[in-house]
Amino acid sequence: MSFKFTEENLKKIEAVREKYPTALAAVMPVIYIAQEQNGYLSNEAMEEIASVLGVDKVNVLSVVTFYTMYHTKPMGKYHVQVCTNVSCMLRGGYQIWDQVKGKLGLDHMQVSEDSKFSLEEVECMGACGYAPMLAVNEDYFENLTKEKVEEILDSLK
Numbered sequence: 001m002s003f004k005f006t007e008e009n010l011k012k013i014e015a016v017r018e019k020y021p022t023a024l025a026a027v028m029p030v031i032y033i034a035q036e037q038n039g040y041l042s043n044e045a046m047e048e049i050a051s052v053l054g055v056d057k058v059n060v061l062s063v064v065t066f067y068t069m070y071h072t073k074p075m076g077k078y079h080v081q082v083c084t085n086v087s088c089m090l091r092g093g094y095q096i097w098d099q100v101k102g103k104l105g106l107d108h109m110q111v112s113e114d115s116k117f118s119l120e121e122v123e124c125m126g127a128c129g130y131a132p133m134l135a136v137n138e139d140y141f142e143n144l145t146k147e148k149v150e151e152i153l154d155s156l157k
């Protein structure tokens with residue numbers, strides 16, 4: 001499926017580009033803009049990013065495949081990320097992970113049949129002081145308890 005940036009996003013890219021000394025340095029925010037527009041990073045989206053920035057597609061692909069915040073397949077409407085790295089693990093991260101897996105009926109990188117949920121086990125998300133934590137799309141939920149997790153997941157419509 002073809003991909004073209006919207007006019008609005010092309011303006012955003014222009015503004016982003018002005019903040020960075022080289023086109024390569026602007027790759028990450030531009031990838032993020034593409035993901036926001038398309039929901040995930042298709043081959044066509046990565047080609048368009050490379051074309052708009054005037055960089056090689058391999059530069060885009062290497063960044064996309066390195067960072068877990070970028071997705072090369074469609075995720076659910078609610079992308080739930082549970083951290084099980086050291087701080088979260090020590091404060092019950094694996095119990096939270098098991099709870100969420102059970103509640104959603106999903107495992108790592110699976111998407112529900114209705115595309116409402118996707119689940120990902122992640123490494124540190126920079127909220128170690130508030131462990132254990134999970135994120136739903138861009139929102140962080142910290143100092144989790146089993147009850148809080150239940151409430152958060154039940155609130156997702």
Ligand code: FES
Nearest residue numbers: 083088124127128
């Ligand atoms: S270890 Fe979980 S946020 Fe850092």
